[in-house]
Amino acid sequence: MPRYAVETPRARYVVIVERGALASLAAHVPATAGKLFVVTTADVWRLHGEVVEKALAGRPRQVLFFPGGEERKRLSEVEALAGQMLRAGGDRSSVVIAFGGGITNDLGGFLAAIFMRGIPVIQAPTTLLAQVDAGVGGKTGVNLAEGKNLLGAFHQPLAVVIDPDVLATLPGREYRAGLFEVLKCGVIRSPELFELMERRPAEVLAREPSVVDALIAESVRIKAEVVSADEREGDLRRILNFGHTVGHALEAETAYARFLHGEAVAFGMRAATHLARLAGLLTEEQERRIAAAIAAYGPIPPLDGIAAEALAARLQGDKKTVQGKVHFVLPERIGAVRVMSGLDQAMVLEAIRGALR
Ligand SMILES: NC(=O)c1ccc[n+]([C@@H]2O[C@H](COP(=O)([O-])OP(=O)(O)OC[C@H]3O[C@@H](n4cnc5c(N)ncnc54)[C@H](O)[C@@H]3O)[C@@H](O)[C@H]2O)c1
Ligand SMILES: [Zn+2]
Structure with missing residues (x-):
């Protein structure tokens, strides 16, 4: 066990x-x-x-x-x-x-x-x-x-x-929303977990027990390891916020009514992945793979009427923003991320625009 x-x-x-x-x-x-x-x-x-x-x-x-x-x-x-x-x-x-x-x-x-x-x-x-x-x-x-x-x-x-x-008994939409947090764990710390989700979407979506158990176990292993090393959200625990900076902005902008948390994280991961690419941290091939894996567990609800500028403005108000500094968790490759702040605002806006397209 x-x-x-x-x-x-x-x-x-x-x-x-x-x-x-x-x-x-x-x-x-x-x-x-x-x-x-x-x-x-x-x-x-x-x-x-x-x-x-x-x-x-x-x-x-x-x-x-x-x-x-x-x-x-x-x-x-x-x-x-x-x-x-x-x-x-x-x-x-x-x-x-x-x-x-x-x-x-x-x-x-x-x-x-x-x-x-x-x-x-x-x-x-x-x-x-x-x-x-x-x-x-x-x-x-x-x-x-x-x-x-x-x-x-x-x-x-x-x-x-x-x-x-x-x-x-979990409704399909709730299940898929949870899968995005699993995918997050793969991107931040486990190429094996990412590849399992990348290669076997049909079994994942069908809730094939052995696959579901593996997804949960590996995600829990990662969370337990990160929390053990950093209980109170210093730099290491922050990596769990991959996709959450822009994700929280999207949830707030839509009054928590349009997107489930995991769906907002999916959008946020898309934005952060694009931002990592624009910042020169991530290769185009890796960005494509992450975006494809996110898409495989979608779609998330339509993004109509959401302005990139409005989301960018919300980043400043996020609870995770300390003394006005917005932190982004950016993938360097599948399985490794880096926490960065002080990124160029125009680039952030472009990354959000990219995720909205
Ligand atoms: N403390 C943390 O570290 C942490 C991390 C992530 C999220 N959260 C919080 O978690 C909350 C979201 O959790 P959630 O997505 O589980 O939402 P939720 O608790 O609202 O559950 C979603 C829905 O599924 C129903 N449900 C639960 N189990 C079910 C089952 N087995 N079968 C059928 N229906 C079931 C619930 O009653 C609810 O209607 C947010 O408030 C978020 O802030 C906390
Ligand atoms: Zn979350």
Whole structure:
């Protein structure tokens, strides 16, 4: 069974990637734990609650629902859940199990981070995006009206339990959006992963189990390695933001309504790849291969009416922009990237124009 260790100055935990792993969820709950709180959404619970219910049988537990959706990833929901926990007998010995997509992992993780100044969380991500990204790494948080993920905490989980079986029910568009984050992992750090996606799109899209498991395992291996070396987003962790600089601008410009996160990242990767080529870092042949791989898992929704200038202007407002410096993660070749700032504005604009065409 693939197990990956995350080791940061504050925590050490395993990430398990295995079909049927949810059935052994209880193995990750400390014997001394008090009441368990499964934080989830109604749809995920309806589809996959039974296996979790069985896995936790015999342990004191309560299932807590929240409405889901980006607009409900808010502090008010965290407060409501914390109240329910207290009324149900939650205390410092309680453990949260965040069971759902990335929104659930972020919100459930943040709830655990601040409930009575912090209780443990077990992450059980159920979308491809959450399995390869949101569930691993300890970033938790909620949105403000002013922007995404602006309230949050680093709170490393006790364990991350990834069961690829649950992906069978994931809508096709959500699945493809997650694939773009997998492709990102390939471009930044793993030529093998990139080549798997480049060569076998039919099996990837058909969710061929052995291929899906390999995609998740390799992405998790990379994320675990990067987070272990750099928990709090210094230079190394930044490489995980490949495609996210322009991707975030696109999400914000379209009010988070038109593109799924992974789709916006696909667009952002196209822009960053073109920028790398314009900056003389990447060969034309490598740009073509990356662009073709992105296209193979598309299409993303139409980009009509989006102006390159508007996206460029948004880059300055990004959360990742520190003291006005926009950082780009640019591929030098498939499997290696470089973080750069201070790039010529006209070149950035041209790269965005290229991605819009
Ligand atoms: N903390 C991090 O490091 C990190 C990294 C990446 C993304 N994120 C966050 O993750 C969120 C996006 O996550 P997401 O893309 O998983 O969205 P999501 O949580 O909204 O899930 C997408 C949809 O799929 C449903 N769903 C979940 N699992 C399912 C399953 N197995 N079968 C059928 N339907 C299922 C959900 O209920 C939801 O409707 C964003 O808020 C983003 O900020 C966090
Ligand atoms: Zn992302």
